Amino acid sequence: MLRKPVSLLLPAAFLLFALAALVLPLNRDESQYVAAVELMRYGLPFRDFMYLQTPLQPFLLAPFAFVEEGWLFLTLRLTNALVAAGAILLVYLAARGAGGTPRRALAAAAMLALCDAMIFAGGVARNDALPVFFEALGIWLLVDARLPIRLTGRHFLAGLAFGAAVSVKISYIVPAGVLFAVMLYEGRRDRCRGAVAYALGGAAGVVPTLLLLALAPESFLFGAFEYSLVAPQQWRLLNDQAHMLEFPTTLARLAWFLVQGPALLVLALVLWRRFRHGRDRHAVALDWLIVAGCIAAMLPQPSFRQYVIPILPPLFVRFGAIHGPIASRRGMQLGFAATLLLGLWRTTSETVATLRGGSPILLAVVDGDWLGEHLDDSGAPGMAVSLSPERFAGGKLDIDPRFAMGPFLFRMRGLMTPAEEQRMHVVTRDRLDRALTSAPPPAIVTGGEGRSTPGAPGGLDAPLRHWAERNAYRRMQSPSGMLSLYLRTR
Template identity: 25%
Template sequence: MREAALKPGALSSRGALRAVGATILVLVFAGLCGRVLNFPLNRDENLFVTVSAMSTFDNLYTVLGYNHLPYLPWLLGAIYRVTGSVHYLLVGRLLVLAAWLVAILGLRSIARQQAAGAAVFWAATSLLIGNILLLGSPGTMVTNNFLPIPAAIWAFRFLLKGMDEAAPKPVSCAVAGVLVSVAVGLKANYIFLAPLFAAATVLAPLKRPLTQRLLRQCLALAIGGILGALPILMLVASGPQTFFAHTLRYFTEMQAIYWSVSTEPKVTSLAQKLLLAESVWASGASLLVLAGLFVLPALQLARAERPGGRLVLGWPVWLAAALSLCGIIVAFVPTPSFPQYFVPPIPFLLIGLILLRAPTRQDNPEAADAILVALGLVALLCSATRLAPGLVDFVRPGNWRSITIHDEMRGMSRRAGVREGELGVTLTPVLALEAGLKVPPQFAAGQFVYRVADYLPADDRPYYTTTSPTRLQEFLNASPPATIVISGEEDIEEPFEHYARRHGYVEFTGSRPEGPRLFRRAISTAAVNADPAP
């Protein structure tokens, strides 16, 4: 068999298969691009996009009401400032696509470093792109749900390099530490990376002297982690009460009260969470990854030439397994539960698939590669109803939602006579930004601070710049806004529309009657440019 594989015809056939595989990946990535760029605007993006557009280093919590760790608004805000683009949603969606590409390149780098073969990289990429959960809002919107994935994958890659069997590489371990902090700084749910990476540097490889493991691996990782977290530590030191009021206490206190009285459908009990987890992890690409994780070891254990052979798993496999398990546990912590909370284990399961393929590279490779390719093909087939329309959308940029929303809002703004930089009151601030309006800080976080503001304890009120549903009329009457923007999709926006109609605002619509609307009233230039009262 080996001799046949080396014949020119066999080599040519293998090259053709690789070309076909590469073509498929290019097409499915194009389908992904089209889907991301044409995905509808979601309420979560109003928080991340708007705060990013208005962010400086220290105003995220003191002024804008941001409630996550700060690396996403700092990153996206820097992109806005460097590019000078006013296509806020489009630029944010392009950042998400860049994160997808970086994640795929990370999987490729791990596969090459482990000499695991092209088939497992192709399968892992297909299983990533074909994951139905990631093709929904978690992987298509400008939020912090997907962006930590490439940071986590590359952190694992640099740890593999830093803990090389030949000799430890402190610089690579330090880079891994930086990337762990970046992943956590994008989304706090990934905090479990830090202790598990640290434990790995202390415990592995066992044949290395403990002093080397502590000094050249663990210490280097810790230094990198501190450097990566330093901006957050500086921000916390400058105002700890403000920081924790907007992050920790927001989710553990105000958000919990809001959902306890909300009539929206929600998943709260353990039984409901288990059913949601089953729908996410026990179907589609996630289930196929789990199948691969069982099949690859079984192939090695069942080798005909070594029926009694045992499977030797190195520390990277155990680390990937521990990370996957912790990702699963973390997914059940928040209440209520949403599908995006079940993303964390996905990258580590894919890494585990690559790592398990590596030791079987010389053992029945044709069977293993065939299984892997089949898993990838099935994943792509299951996601075809999402990727195929995305491929059609990709070649029609004029129809991308990320562009048409901008054009529609600019058109309304021109017809209404809105000047660039005027204030626009809204709970859908991305629409106001796209219209060329300036968003008051009370609404920079969209509805996420506004809807919990009535539940703020007295001690935390000084740390918030906001109004609330019960104080909205007073807020608007104190300084009537020149423009009110609504999406028409949220019941919470109804008081804004009622206020506009009662006070004689003129309504402007776009091409879709059920789409966004802009309400405008004629007032003096001084009033237009006045900031609403807090």
């Protein structure tokens, strides 16, 4: 009876995330991930252009850099939609493997898909969908004893999955490390063979990270570690937002992100079940993974919705494996209904806005085609400078690798010396005039970073715009009206 709903789980989740990919506004974080995939055609992260995460994602997605001109951005969004849908299916399989009934496992997977943070992961071209897929895969390999794989083999593959998650996003090192500690503690009787197999798999999973560390240690250490410890906090202080770095604010924001969907309510139910009824099967590892996810969510400052995602797979697998009634009371059912509505609210409102004004991602595709055609018609060779490279990545307009990370490195102040900027292929606001004057670019694209803030009066695009105007670049407006193309005059 339940085969049909289960068979619809993957396509239904993909359709939801694909809808989000079409309607969600462009996120400034997408700039670095889309540009990095495009630049894989010419070089490597850290060695040839800066990157602000561990580097597995651009390697895995590099083939998409050769899709039809102008469609890279949309292709990466839809790829994340498919990967996130795969994570939903893996959570269902893991909940079944942990002893959950088909109905409860299906409910858990469906509720995960309706969390706003998960919809965000599947709807934008960031680095959230791949690591959550690998985390869900690792959990499934550990809890499903029915898999026709030897125990140590499953532990090795689970370690490989968690190692791959770490190689996509550094914050997953917390759940990966906590799980290793749990396996060490529980494996004392069999001489920790499972923990050793898991560690070997994890080591294999971080090989791409170690290779890039060996190739460009200075750039790697800055991009993967130092930047996140200093630069985001500096930007908030420059914009009079010090309160966003305080612990109470972080806790409140994370709770708000969890309540946009049933995650916070499910967390409360799992805790109640844990202390009321004791351990369930696989409870220890899953409980510690939930704790590790909470720690990983609180580490980055300031906090955003994507940081709660590591909590979600173990939480919903744990929920899906529970036997017996949970939400029999009417008030609990109403609570689930309210949180599900909150989870879908943003996607629903953006869908209405898209019906009125057009799809943000499709408008970006049109603008990207227009930008490439006009630069191509001008006959000017070279690479374009922009803080929004995702808007034309994969088209005729090539990205200047020094601006591949969009606004994130450009907005820094005093965190690099001129020599370090040159070695790491970076241009900041402090040295923009010198960098552009020494080699004037054929084109400058502005408009994606126009919002004025105390730290950037007139927007981060203002220095680029002013330099282009001072140097007599010819300005043209994109079809959407959002972007300005400045062409160097002959």
